[in-house]
Amino acid sequence: MGHNLKAIYRNMLKNKLYTFFNVAGMAVAFACSILLFLSVYQDFSFDKFHVNGDKIYKVYSFSNAANGPELSEVMAYPAGPALKADNIGITKFTRVRYGGGKIRYKAKELELTTVLVDPDFLRMFSFRILQGNRVNPLADLGKVVLSANDAASLFGSEDPVGKTVETEISGTWKSLEVSAVIENPPVNSSIQFGALARTETHGHYPAIKDEWNNQHHPVYVQLAENTTQESTENRLRSFVKTHMPPNIGLMKARGYRADAKGDFSGLKLLPLADVHFNPEIGTGDRVNRSFLYILVLTGVVVLVIACFNFINLSIGLSFTRTREMGVRKCLGAGKANIWTLVWGEGFVTTLVAMVIGVAAAVLLIPSFNQLFVAKLETSLLYDPVIGLLLPGILLFVSLFAGSYPALAMTKLKVVEVLKGKIALKTNGLFRNTLVAFQFIIACVLISTTMVIYRQFRHLRSAPLGYTTTSMISIPVYDQSKGKELIRTMRLQLASQPAIVSVSGSSFNLGIGKDRNTGKWSSNFGYKGKVVRTNWMEADYDFLKTLTIKQVEGRDFSSAYASDSVNAVIVTESMAKQLTDGHAVGMEFFADSAQAKLHIVGVIPDFHLYSMFEDKEPISIMLKHEESMAYILVKVNTTNPAATMELVKKTYAKLEPGKEFKGSFVTENIERWYAKEKRLSRLFSIAAGVAIVLSCMGLFGISLIVVRQRLKEIGVRKVLGASVSRIAAMISKDFLKPVLLAIVISVPLSWLILNKWLQDFSYRITIGWWMFVYMGMAALLIALATVSFQAIKAALANPVKSLKTE
Amino acid sequence: MINITNLQKFYRTEEVETIALNNLSFGIKEGEFVAIMGPSGCGKSTLLNILGLLDDPDDGSYLFNGIEVAKFNERKRSDLRKHNIGFVFQSFNLIDELTVFENVELPLIYTKVGAAERKRRVEEVLDKMQIMHRRNHFPQQLSGGQQQRVAVARAVVNNPKLILADEPTGNLDSSNGNDVMQLLTDLNEQGTTIIMVTHSEHDARYTHRIIRMLDGQAVTENILV
Ligand SMILES: Nc1ncnc2c1ncn2[C@@H]1O[C@H](COP(=O)(O)OP(=O)(O)O)[C@@H](O)[C@H]1O
């Protein structure tokens, strides 16, 4: 063993350059794939630390609308307790509602998220209690539980247990006694909080605690040991009939349908394990499982490229070692000895690369987190699974990369080898196959990057039907005073030349810094037909602010007193559902409980939601209540930053002390496509790494081949071949597999990307010129890589190369 | 010790078939020092490779110490070889990455001799070959004569019964060549059987017997002693 290590060490040192190429290439690949695997592992580890995890579910409601089921996680206050009380296999429940964002102790105030829960919360979930009441810290309404970090920053060295803190809950300050300190929710917990208090402390609770129609929070339940999800879901059907019977007549009228069990709507259970992955009714920053598989695949592909480099370099270099192996065999080395020696070298290379790769990954974690909006922690490396994964990868890669050269060496015939330096017989085909394969991957990644980025840009800049630039949207903190805020802001900004208009809306355009989205749609009967429309509520100057030109009629205006009662602006497709003629002036009832709506304007159809959804009929009502969720400000400026500052200052006077969450609508729209942006980033990096690794391999091989052909090159030169001719001859050999790779990767990329694009109704078409760019890029990079060695060899003095033998 | 009868070896390439050994038969007794001579391409190296169990004959019989080894598989040949046969090559074939000591140690590692015993035996043989002072040098740092002495040391460190030398003086000047021949003679006098391929009549005079080959066949034998 010691002997082998010494031999391996000396051989690696002797071939410094190749060792460097091998180690560097593998280290880059390891660093990349470790980061990818870590982040995938973290995502898959979400919510797995709860001991009762497999018995915990999130309750959600479904209703089978005409265009597919509508799912919702929000429940009413009485739902949680009833689920437990009704004896349907549910033994524990907790409602989880946002309470507030601040806490005070003496003079110190801290921002944290207070989550309102029920006492079962700490019995269901495995958040460890570190200090204080370990049995039932939320036994009464006057208690609060603090997470360790927040307790430490609030109390310093003081013992928090038993102390009274001021907690902001639903906008008012409440005095609560700290009953326990709990460990911080880990990063891989969907449920995050800084403090826990009881559901009942919410200001609205007493008034609506028995209201089944007022829904605002998710409910988690734990099933009895002997119960299954299916049986509880079956029992939930009668639960729904008892407590929240759907209005089937109305649902039918609105196009809802019964499912296989005959339900138009109802409740179901989402396993806790799926909460992190469900885009509709999950919790926290959800991810798509297929995205995670893409990450794993990318990591593996990068490793494979590095392995191919290793194989190619080892085989290329074999001619310097065959004689040694022959001698060793001659002196009694068996196949196992030879195999261990050659494979051992691969193993040592991989090991060194792994160490460097892990170190690099650790250093890169902050940038990775920033780039991919991730929350990786270095401590993940100490996780036992990762502790097993890394040696596993090490072994796999060293076997995958080292076995072929090792096996080839053991098969060498001693007699032939001893005659002189011969290389392993690969006749270039094997080598070129590997090179071609690497470049196929690189080319596919290049075209993928191009297409995804272009699709992202395409979505981002898609004409939505209104002008998205120079518009600021501000989430309102106290929505009940929304319209008053808008009025004040309009007044205060009126004299500013940079401000065009101020309006408001019931939900945001795009995704703002508050990350909330909203959609409201309904069906109603009109003259015997079912009319379907999406709804939005807005304020005066809406069309002016969005720069929408009406086809007919006008914008909402305070000049018309009647507007504040029943004015509505509809899109053309909505108008067409009502009449073939002029819609302005028409009136309709959307809901028997509401006032008759009066159409004041018709506008062209536009995209109210992201480009993932088609244009649908939209009706915009002038909001008659005082509440409003968003302020919209249209600006006209060459200095957006200064204007934003102006708007921010104005807002600060309206809602003092509240965080300004305003943003440009163009930013908001980009957030719709955050996933595509993330993908395009991922692929551009993967493509970069693949290209760099492939070129490192190619460079290494060109080095070896040129070394092997030095004599031939010398002879050719002596016989009169020109430098350019020789350089071209050598380069040509290398470019063949690259060309082949380009030819294969074109249809391959086209197939993959075309399939990917099918998911978008608004999409780019893949132009042939993209592949021309891709091919040119690959070819030029490859050419630059090999021509260096080729030219160097062609320029070399033939006398020298002919003498050395 | 060695008895070959009707040994045949062919080399087939795409177009031609070369008969490297053609019905070759002879015997060599324990303790003999034999030279094999003949023009280039007559099959000397092929013969030596077969005798050294590095290669197998296509036909014929090869008795080594009374055991038929012609049909041995690679594993058995390797076993027999590493305990019984030492090799000396024209081009020394020392391993560049290993020191003198480590080169000589190699056969002992492959026959699983313990570390302490290895050290003792390597030092003993290096001492005998008078290259002890070079034990930590690498082959490129030595002269040709010194390299060949290391090669001989490596061939004998395992106390083989048979040493096969393919033109051991071919790459050496006459003074270094004579040194190596003297080493081989000494070894032979201590009981080792030696078969040596050579082009040099001068070197052949150190041996007991010359087998002359032509086109894969033994044509004459000169008994010198
Ligand atoms: N691997 C081989 N393939 C084909 N022919 C070979 C091979 N090795 C040797 N020969 C041929 O066999 C004959 C004997 O070769 P060899 O034993 O090396 O001769 P010598 O050592 O006497 O010069 C020669 O004609 C040579 O060309």
Ligand SMILES: [Mg+2]
């Ligand atoms: Mg020969």
